[in-house]
Each structure stands twice: as structure tokens, then as C-alpha cells.
Amino acid sequence: MPENANTASQETNAQEYRFEAEVDSLLRLVIDSLYSNKDVFLRELISNASDALDRLRFQAITQPELIPEGTTLAIRIEPDLDRRTLTIADNGIGMSREELQSHLGTIAKSGTREFLARLEAAQKSGLHQIGHFGVGFYSAFLVADFVEVISRAAGSREAWKWSSSGRGTFRIEAASRAEQGTSVILHLKPDHLEYLYDTQIERLVREWSDYLPWPIELRLPREKSDIPRYRRINSGQALWQRSPREVTREQYEEFYKHLTRDWDPPLAYKHFKIEGTTEFAGIVFIPRRAPFDLFSPDAKHGLRLHVKRVFVMDEADELLPRWLRFVRGVVDSEDLPLNVSRELLQDSRITRTIRQQVTKQVLDLLGEIARERPEDYRLFWRTFGAVLKEGLHYDPDQIPRLIPLLRYETTHGDGLYGLLEVKARMKEGQKHIYYAVGESTAHLRKTPQIEGLVARGFEVVLMGDPVDGWAVRSLKEVEGVPLADAMRADLDLGESASKPQADESQSRSLRERIRKRLQDEVQEVRISTRLAHSPACLVRPTEALPHHIERILRATQPDFPKAKPILEINPDHPIITGLSRLIDMNANEEAINLLIDSLYAQALWAEGTMPDEPAKYAKALAWLLEQHIARASAEEPQKASPDP
């Protein structure tokens, strides 16, 4: 430990701070779980240095004075065998006193917090070794027992030193630094002196940081003269500018981790170069896991944008439609101006061309995974399928490209199936691809509305995602075969629909009687061709929203108009034939009313809807049970009696 770290003094403004509680636990967890992966610290610190250089060069576009003449922007690694320190220095954007205090004393990134939660969960389940991931600056304490950070913010003349042994507190005091930027000085633990050796440092940089566009230089051993000399150890060509043939999978994966701070490798990636009227290169990645804010309306998304190699901005959302917000990556444009702003991006023709091309690249990549790696595609679909489906609504032009990528549960089996597969399985004479939208696929599998379709051997596509209800409206057809909503009144069963058996006049009086009783609840009573085992079901008029969506809307807006459903009855069902007989016999009016109420209530329950007056229907059901029990005990007194 250097002597001056212990001497608090007025002139240096030294002040001691406590780490935020989470930092303490992060530090502990990092050290416990990464003990066999200590190498990551170098990647993390070089990655921070590279970001700092990116940000400085970007700011210098409008403030060129931030980079003094003659400056070469670079990352420098300086091992010092005598002091047993390893320094990672950059002449990038630097940090002010306040920034040192907040960036290196708290966990500012929500992603890191999420990581912490997962790490804690992994540890509780006894999983200690979780591989590489982006833990950032704090990974320095994997190999160092004392860390100093000397930083000078670009444009400022003050420099500050942050220092800590990683236990509870850190300290900030005035310091000096010749130019803008940051030096992270690691006082290596006695058992980690191997990181002072050139061969070890070079190996790690080659392996993990070679793609970074900034020179990474290693300080040569001191000779007689005190002027430090350096040797460049990375090739320094931006990864996306290289030929894909020269880049290994490991390099893409490392680049992905640098870009996203994800700790898992990506599920897939695609590297492309577009030449023509608009020129750009890029790499898109599909992550394995969803970010915690995938469905939050203000979740950031987009690609990292470079212009002629210069980093311009992160999360340039104009380069990617929102329904591809799970994609990560980088685009480097030859045509955009260097001082491009978010506003300028919004109405630039070049941006539109890039977005179209990127969309095509991503959809091609997904198609490739779907064809060649079905297991991975299922993982993708479960994670991001609901987002991709938004594209049906927002980008109808892309529907032909999206159709082969969609997957659904269907009544065919337990798997996930593509719509082209469903189409290929259509029965002779089947004119539509049938689908049902509801609250969950488990629910839909049992819904009476589709039982007739299933009984006829038609496959029904089950849509239980919240997005399905509106996304499917844009779909309309699959390669010329129209889609048909199985929950709708106008369902066309084609020629296979058998004519209702019941005699016409009899069915009319039955329907009228039911309609009279339910006139406030249903708009019409029809003889059904779609039911197989159930006595009745409710179907939606053609223009109405799916019932579960209407229910959600009505829960928040009580005035939202309620579409009156149509009650379909199964003319062959014993309840219906029996009811019809009772009506013809002029049976007790009140009893018939209660039977009709119960019939209606069970149709509501089957679709998961609560009646407006639940007590009324509960009473009808109780009456029915009473009747049944009274009759059963009269018929079989010996069985019903508790004491024979």
C-alpha cells in the first residue's frame, strides 16, 4: 500500500466515503464466484478505457480543443515489477471528482443490479462457477488488494485520486495528471504477480481485446533513459471492418460482451457489409436472455452507431424497428455526417436504408437459425417471439418474411409449429387456417368453441400471448390461405359442416324462448355446427374484440362498450333436446328460466368470463342441484339415505 494513501490532509481535500451497500455485496460475490476466472479484470478495465476514448473522440467533434494537438489516443498497460503494480491508462474522457464518487462508489447501472440478483440466486442454489460476464470496474479487486484511480476529466485542469482496498470504504483526494484520462493502478495481490509479465498480458489482450479500434500499447521494460517506450500489442482494426473469414467465433463473442455487458455468449450473430448507394458495415447479435425491461414502454433499444469508425452514439433506435428491440449490435456508416444527432437520424434517407437492411439481415439470420438449429430457435422464440410478432402490426410490408418465422401451439400436438407446417397439414376441402385467441393456450385447448373443428380433424392454431389478439389481425392469410377466427360467429366450416338435425320449427321456438330470457345478455341464439360435446357456447360478432381483451379493457374503463355475444346451442346435446321438450310441454315457466340461465352461465364460465350478476346464476345452479338431489333421493332412497 503506498504511504500517501493513509495520510489524510486538508490541502488534498481527502475524504473517506462508504460504498453503497450493494457495491459491498457485489464485491464479495465477484470475488467469491470468479476465483477461477480472474483474467476477466483486464478485459473489463480495457473495455472501460476503450469506451472513455470513444466518448472523448465523439465530444471532440464539436469541441476539438478537448484533444490537444499531437495527442495520440491510446490505451496503455504498464507493469511495474518493483512496485508490483499494473496500470491500465487511457487518455479518454476522464472523470471529475463527482463522477469518481458516483461511478465508482455505487451501482449506477440497473443491469448490474439485475446481475447481482441473478448471481445471488445462483449462489444460493450452490452454483458458484458462472463463467464470464461483465462485472465492470469492480473486477479489479479479483487480483488487487488495493486500487487507485487517478483521473482528469477532459477540459478540466483538476485531477483526482480515488483509492480503496475494496472493503467498505473508498477515499478521494486531489492528485495531478499530465493529460486528460484515467489511470487505474492495481496493487496486485502477492499470489497474482503473473499479471506483471508481458507474455501473460499479451496473451489476454490478443484473446479478449484485439478487436478494439484503439491502440493497446504495452510499456517496454525501463532502460537507462527514463522516457517510457511502448509497443503496440493489438491489431486494432475494428472487428466489423475485418473480413468475416478472419474473425473467430470467440472474437465475435468477446466483442458482444464488450458491447452489451452480457455475461452469456450470444445465441447467434451476423456480420455484414453493404455496398452501393449507401455504404455501411455492421454486426447484429441475438442475445440468449431477455433484458428485464423488454416489455417496458420506455426501454431503450437500438444499435451502437459509428460513422467512419468514430463512435457516435449508443442505442441509436432509428436504426432498428421497435419490434426488433431485442437485437444488439453495431453499425458503421460511411455516409452519415460525423456530427449526426438523434434528430437528424430521424428524418434521414440514409437511416431508413440502414434500418431496412438491418431488418433484412436480422430476419435472414432468424430464418437461418429456424432452419438449421431448431433447438436454438425454440429458445429464441420463447424469449423474444412475442416481440417479433409486433412486427406483423407495425410493419405489414415484412409479413411475408415474418410468416416463416412465426411459431404457435396448435391442437396438432404439444410442440410449437410454424404456420407453413399447419398449412401443409390442411385437410382436403379445408378452406381456412383456423386460429383461436384467448387468455392462455391451456385454456384454449379446452374451449368449447373449437371442439367441432377438432372433431372434424381440423388443426386450430392457439394464440395465448397478449400481443396475439391485435397482431393476428394484420396477418389475414398464409400464402393465399385465409385465416379464420374460430371464436367468431361467422366461422365457415366449409362443406364439412353438417346440417343441423333438429327440425326447423321446433328449433325456432326453442331459440325464441332462450332469446326472450337472455335478451339483455345475447344478441342472437343460433343452432351451432361447431360444438361436439358441450351444450352451448358464446361466439363473438365479427367486429367485436376478443372477449378476454374486452374484459381487460372494461376492468380499467367501466364505460367501454360491451359487445353482446351470440349464443350457439348444440341441437344434439341432451340438455338442449330436453329443454326443447320442456318448452313444448309448457312446463313451469320459472323452472325453464332457471335452466336457460344455467345454460348461459356455463357458456360464460367455459370462456373464463364472470357474469355481471354472479349471484343470480349461482342461485340458478343451486336450484338445479337441489332438484337433482331431491329426484335422486326419491328414486334411490336406499343409496341416498345415510342410515339404511
Ligand code: ADP
Ligand atoms: P460499466 O462500465 O458497465 O458502466 P463499470 O463499473 O465498469 O460499469 O464503470 C462504471 C462507470 O465508471 C462507467 O460507466 C464510466 O462512466 C466510469 N468509468 C469506468 N472506467 C472509466 C475510464 N477508464 N474512463 C472514464 N470513465 C470510466
